[in-house]
Amino acid sequence: MSKVLIVGAGGVGGVVTHKCAQHPEVFSEICLASRNEAKCKAIAEQLPRPIQTAQVDADNVEALVALIESFKP
Numbered sequence: 037m038s039k040v041l042i043v044g045a046g047g048v049g050g051v052v053t054h055k056c057a058q059h060p061e062v063f064s065e066i067c068l069a070s071r072n073e074a075k076c077k078a079i080a081e082q083l084p085r086p087i088q089t090a091q092v093d094a095d096n097v098e099a100l101v102a103l104i105e106s107f108k109p
Contacts, residue, residue, distance in 0.1 A: 037064030041109040043094050045070035050079050057083045067107045
């Protein structure tokens with residue numbers, strides 16, 4: 037089992053998150069992050085299992101590194 041960090045809650049990020057959530061034997065923990073955490077939470081509410089969400093701007097390297105270090109995907 038492994039942890040996955042998905043950055044981006046647009047169309048592709050949503051599909052990837054749904055697909056990962058279908059395979060808990062592979063992806064034990066999922067974190068979906070985007071500039072707009074509300075979009076992440078909306079996707080999370082559609083899933084059959086709980087996932088973590090976070091707010092991060094992928095252009096902000098310091099913030100992205102901090103998220104990676106805290107979640108440890």
